[in-house]
Amino acid sequence: MINTSEITNKKFGIFMAVAFLVAYIPLSIAGIAYKGGNTLLCLFLFRFIAIFIPLIAVAVSGLPFKKLGWKPKFKFKYLIASLIGPQLLSWIGAGLFFLFNRDAFGVSLDAYMAMLPEETKALIDTSSINPYAMLITMTVMSLTFLPISQILPSLGEEAGWRGVMYPFLKSKLGPVGGKLAGGALWGIWHWPLVILGNYFYEGDYFGKSFLGPVMICVALCAFGILIDFAYEKTGCIWIPSLMHSSMNAAAMPLMFLLKSGNQHLSILGPNCFGLLGCLPVIIFAAVLLFANGKKQA
Numbered sequence: 001m002i003n004t005s006e007i008t009n010k011k012f013g014i015f016m017a018v019a020f021l022v023a024y025i026p027l028s029i030a031g032i033a034y035k036g037g038n039t040l041l042c043l044f045l046f047r048f049i050a051i052f053i054p055l056i057a058v059a060v061s062g063l064p065f066k067k068l069g070w071k072p073k074f075k076f077k078y079l080i081a082s083l084i085g086p087q088l089l090s091w092i093g094a095g096l097f098f099l100f101n102r103d104a105f106g107v108s109l110d111a112y113m114a115m116l117p118e119e120t121k122a123l124i125d126t127s128s129i130n131p132y133a134m135l136i137t138m139t140v141m142s143l144t145f146l147p148i149s150q151i152l153p154s155l156g157e158e159a160g161w162r163g164v165m166y167p168f169l170k171s172k173l174g175p176v177g178g179k180l181a182g183g184a185l186w187g188i189w190h191w192p193l194v195i196l197g198n199y200f201y202e203g204d205y206f207g208k209s210f211l212g213p214v215m216i217c218v219a220l221c222a223f224g225i226l227i228d229f230a231y232e233k234t235g236c237i238w239i240p241s242l243m244h245s246s247m248n249a250a251a252m253p254l255m256f257l258l259k260s261g262n263q264h265l266s267i268l269g270p271n272c273f274g275l276l277g278c279l280p281v282i283i284f285a286a287v288l289l290f291a292n293g294k295k296q297a
Contacts, residue, residue: 223247
């Protein structure tokens with residue numbers, strides 16, 4: 001891990017300028033592309049371009065890139081917690097969402113198909129696809145293949161956020177204030193996708209221009225506390241990257257549980273970025289902050 005004394009104000013300023021201002025270009029185009037129905041372009045710009053810019057920002061700002069914790073230190077309990085934890089909390093949150101929105105529940109391909117470009121939809125014969133089989137397949141993949149396959153893109157963000165931004169902010173604002181500020185900034189980094197593209201939160205819902213940007217900050221504040229805890233305990237950048245990719249993978253099977261026409265409920269769930277979907281993560285993160293605060297007192 002990078003020693004906070006090595007993160008000078010100047011170097012941190014350069015890091016933030018690159019990580020945010022440069023990344024906002026592909027993120028903004030990705031948001032516009034997503035709203036226009038070009039999902040493939042959006043995912044390319046987001047998942048293959050913008051997501052690596054925080055990592056590049058660490059290098060170009062002159063920070064000790066080699067000290068991020070590249071040597072694998074796979075402490076078994078943190079490895080398992082990073083893989084399973086986000087999945088378990090996400091499913092509990094989804095259950096909570098459907099408890100209050102029972103009419104929105106239904107195993108189907110509707111939400112998945114709604115994400116695809118029109119030209120791609122035309123090539124798919126949904127009548128030959130069993131939605132229950134897809135749900136089971138995607139659930140298994142979210143616990144195995146998907147987190148592993150997405151660990152490198154997640155590393156692009158984790159190198160910047162947990163490797164540099166969180167340590168610097170914690171040194172300036174204290175452990176709690178630094179983590180909350182870091183989570184808010186992590187959410188703000190995603191704002192072009194949320195504001196320009198309705199990414200994360202589909203459909204029309206009350207207070208859309210305000211609630212979407214706020215909710216992504218709340219969700220990532222909560223997840224950021226869990227991910228940063230894993231990094232603090234292991235000092236290995238691969239562990240928070242795995243937890244990050246598992247967080248993203250957890251949302252995939254849940255899209256097969258939401259009936260079409262209920263996209264306006266996305267601000268609530270069922271995925272872990274909605275208010276009800278994220279509530280278990282928020283509670284767990286609050287308990288973790290309180291427990292750590294007591295230990296340090």
